Amino acid sequence: MSDVELVARKAKEASFVLASASTLVRNNALLTMAKGLESKAGRVIEENKKDLDKGRKNGLSDALIDRLTLDRRRIIEMAQGLREVAALPDPLGEIVEGWTLPNGLIIEKVRVPLGVVGIIYEARPNVTVDTAGLCIKSGNSVVLRGSSSAMNSNRALVSIIREMLKESGLPADSAGLIDSPSREAAKELMKLNGLIDVLIPRGGAGLISTVVENSAVPVIETGLGNCHVYVDLEADLEVAQRIIINAKTQRPGVCNACETVLVHSGIAEEFLPKIAMELEEKGVEIRGCERTRKIVPGAIEATEDDWKTEYLDLILAVKVVDDLDEAIGHINKYGSKHSDAIVTDSYKNSQRFTKEVDSACVYVNASTRFTDGGQFGLGAEIGISTQKLHARGPMSVTELTSAKFVIRGSGQVRD
Amino acid sequence: MSDVELVARKAKEASFVLASASTLVRNNALLTMAKGLESKAGRVIEENKKDLDKGRKNGLSDALIDRLTLDRRRIIEMAQGLREVAALPDPLGEIVEGWTLPNGLIIEKVRVPLGVVGIIYEARPNVTVDTAGLCIKSGNSVVLRGSSSAMNSNRALVSIIREMLKESGLPADSAGLIDSPSREAAKELMKLNGLIDVLIPRGGAGLISTVVENSAVPVIETGLGNCHVYVDLEADLEVAQRIIINAKTQRPGVCNACETVLVHSGIAEEFLPKIAMELEEKGVEIRGCERTRKIVPGAIEATEDDWKTEYLDLILAVKVVDDLDEAIGHINKYGSKHSDAIVTDSYKNSQRFTKEVDSACVYVNASTRFTDGGQFGLGAEIGISTQKLHARGPMSVTELTSAKFVIRGSGQVRD
Numbered sequence A, B: 001m002s003d004v005e006l007v008a009r010k011a012k013e014a015s016f017v018l019a020s021a022s023t024l025v026r027n028n029a030l031l032t033m034a035k036g037l038e039s040k041a042g043r044v045i046e047e048n049k050k051d052l053d054k055g056r057k058n059g060l061s062d063a064l065i066d067r068l069t070l071d072r073r074r075i076i077e078m079a080q081g082l083r084e085v086a087a088l089p090d091p092l093g094e095i096v097e098g099w100t101l102p103n104g105l106i107i108e109k110v111r112v113p114l115g116v117v118g119i120i121y122e123a124r125p126n127v128t129v130d131t132a133g134l135c136i137k138s139g140n141s142v143v144l145r146g147s148s149s150a151m152n153s154n155r156a157l158v159s160i161i162r163e164m165l166k167e168s169g170l171p172a173d174s175a176g177l178i179d180s181p182s183r184e185a186a187k188e189l190m191k192l193n194g195l196i197d198v199l200i201p202r203g204g205a206g207l208i209s210t211v212v213e214n215s216a217v218p219v220i221e222t223g224l225g226n227c228h229v230y231v232d233l234e235a236d237l238e239v240a241q242r243i244i245i246n247a248k249t250q251r252p253g254v255c256n257a258c259e260t261v262l263v264h265s266g267i268a269e270e271f272l273p274k275i276a277m278e279l280e281e282k283g284v285e286i287r288g289c290e291r292t293r294k295i296v297p298g299a300i301e302a303t304e305d306d307w308k309t310e311y312l313d314l315i316l317a318v319k320v321v322d323d324l325d326e327a328i329g330h331i332n333k334y335g336s337k338h339s340d341a342i343v344t345d346s347y348k349n350s351q352r353f354t355k356e357v358d359s360a361c362v363y364v365n366a367s368t369r370f371t372d373g374g375q376f377g378l379g380a381e382i383g384i385s386t387q388k389l390h391a392r393g394p395m396s397v398t399e400l401t402s403a404k405f406v407i408r409g410s411g412q413v414r415d
Helices: A003-020 A023-039 A041-057 A062-068 A072-087 A126-137 A148-167 A183-189 A205-214 A237-249 A265-281 A290-295 A304-308 A324-334 A347-356 B003-020 B023-039 B041-057 B062-068 B072-086 B126-137 B148-167 B183-189 B205-214 B237-249 B265-281 B290-295 B304-308 B324-334 B347-356
Strands: A095-100 A106-113 A116-121 A141-145 A175-177 A198-202 A227-231 A258-264 A285-288 A315-321 A339-343 A361-366 A383-385 A393-395 A401-412 B095-100 B106-113 B116-121 B141-145 B175-177 B198-202 B227-231 B258-264 B285-288 B315-321 B339-343 B361-366 B383-385 B393-395 B401-412
Touching: A003 A106, A003 A116, A003 A141, A003 A175, A003 A183, A003 B347, A023 A041, A023 A072, A023 A126, A023 A148, A041 A062, A041 A072, A041 A148, A062 A148, A072 A126, A116 A126, A116 A183, A116 A205, A126 A141, A126 A148, A126 A175, A126 A198, A141 A183, A148 A175, A198 A205, A227 A237, A227 A324, A237 A258, A237 A265, A237 A339, A237 A361, A237 B401, A258 A265, A258 A324, A265 A285, A265 A290, A265 A315, A285 A290, A290 A315, A304 A315, A304 A324, A315 A324, A324 A347, A339 A347, A347 A361, A347 B003, A347 B401, A401 B237, A401 B347, B003 B106, B003 B116, B003 B141, B003 B175, B003 B183, B023 B041, B023 B072, B023 B126, B023 B148, B041 B062, B041 B072, B041 B148, B062 B148, B072 B126, B116 B126, B116 B183, B116 B205, B126 B141, B126 B148, B126 B175, B126 B198, B141 B183, B148 B175, B198 B205, B227 B237, B227 B324, B237 B258, B237 B265, B237 B339, B237 B361, B258 B265, B258 B324, B265 B285, B265 B290, B265 B315, B285 B290, B290 B315, B304 B315, B304 B324, B315 B324, B324 B347, B339 B347, B347 B361
Parallel strands: A116 A141, A116 A198, A141 A175, A227 A258, A227 A339, A258 A315, A285 A315, A339 A361, A361 B401, A401 B361, B116 B141, B116 B198, B141 B175, B227 B258, B227 B339, B258 B315, B285 B315, B339 B361
Antiparallel strands: A095 A106, A106 A401, A383 A393, B095 B106, B106 B401, B383 B393
């Protein structure tokens, strides 16, 4: 048996213990993990330093080095995150629905853990702690496969998590680390049907498409966000401007930032010069369609690729459209089904937009930046699903569960 | 663009029309399809005859020929099935949950169609009509890929369905047939992420594992059933016997039939001779563990493979176990997470069994044969999911939907 399979097999065994562990035991494990992280912060920082040194040697950018860095403040934040997850309601055991059949059989649909959650993720080591916390909370084992650049940090974090699980009376194997940076190890994980119940990729477009294309284990696709704001003919232009500036510039590097603005042709000449000026002040590069460039001469020519691109940067694609149909058509064709907004005072158009735009989160008169488990009030999130199966939009502990049927009878057989 | 992609692309376009179609329009389409099938039954029977002739030439077994056969009675049954699906409640538009955030944003989670459902299925042509009906009912387009042995029947059925969709004011492309029996066509379908939203394999173990291993499109795994009945020390042995005979012999060729019986060692000597006699009368071959064979000398020796096998036949594996732990461990190790039952009068054991057995449907004192959308009162079913993601157990129209977030604001932006 390979190392990868061994980790998964042990996680599967542990998952049966976890599934039967009480709310109190699981919550206590999270609080113990939080305390352990804080008291052993020195060990984490020391191991993290090895990753940072190696990263600097390999010429990682300052931004990536910053994402990789664990200092005392960040470790305390991670511990605090665990305490917040512990405080969330327990999703397990909920009786989702139930009924009695004419033959007397009583059917209940009961919320249960998924079993073993696999995570393949990139640089940030805080993902290690966040996801382990969400998985244990929801009664799942977790198998973690981080990136090689954070391997020492992840080893330290997972070893503390495992010690604390044991201290709380839960199996250490509830959290397992794939201790190999090879691509083969990741691919092997993707083939472990029956041991891994769901695989969640967290990272860039390349990682996500590799997992989606190669995994035999069911996948939840997360995170890619080519988000739109459509400014309708009947928009309050001040509101439109506030929303676009917020959605584009408040934090451009995240998946719920706006990448394309669509503007109704009837207000384009009034609106575009104003918004272009503020975008320019904020350092945003505009890539416009032909009609946009007639109104905003400074805009760069947009190509077909621009409509498809998640810039994650201070770049905005702008297109003038003739009506709501064209706007909805554009979003459904080029978008990533993440978050899209209409700015309008037309009731009818708001209704059509929310019904016809095929995205996880559809907004009327608000910034796309709100798509987030914390902002939605769901507690911490494990990712934002852009697929339609199982979960859509921000996923928290409930989305890490399944539901099984329990049927109680008194000897019924089928005719 | 290949033929397969073209069918999928047209189905995707049609799905936007379907998603906006009213309950009345979708239900009416189903009723029109039912009427069309009945009035054009002659055409279907004629085309079906071609498949039957070819099948006989190719030496298909009588059982397979029977499954392939469409006569007037079966066509009327299919039409009746469509009318029953039309009568189900509409799953679309349900507001699953909703709340208002402190900043005034109103969040609603609304039930919507998945988009395009792909089905890869084997011989029985009634699946063509059943699944098209369930998909249209739930606002989804459907792309059908049947087996080559039913190609003429499927062509006739889909052409009638398409005519009737058009007659009802819905796009004919809401139902598309992959008109090629090649494996390449099926594999291409499995790669159409973004066009196909979910792929459901319906057929034997080979088909299902091929789809699970090769599909980049999200899959719902269905149908394999290695189901168990465990007779506890505290079982009412008459009830146990009735349940086992029903679960094994009432219809042995289906996924919810029982394949392995586990018997507590404390009652094995009393129970096994009785049940063995009735099983023998019903023509069931027993494959037993060593202890079983000491009590039932006629039993064949069971191998490791027997614990894993879905016989779909009048064969039953029997194992004597020493306690509930061993029974639960065996089921979780060898079962297919479909349907498993305990027969017991012990409250404590019933509670442990339902909690710890990791299957879609867990029974106390009832036959596993009840795992079925119709029996559960869900209406028609599109399959029985044995995975944990998205849907578990019998799937009906609600399981063919997703839920999206609609967020209404008044200009909110994120700090």
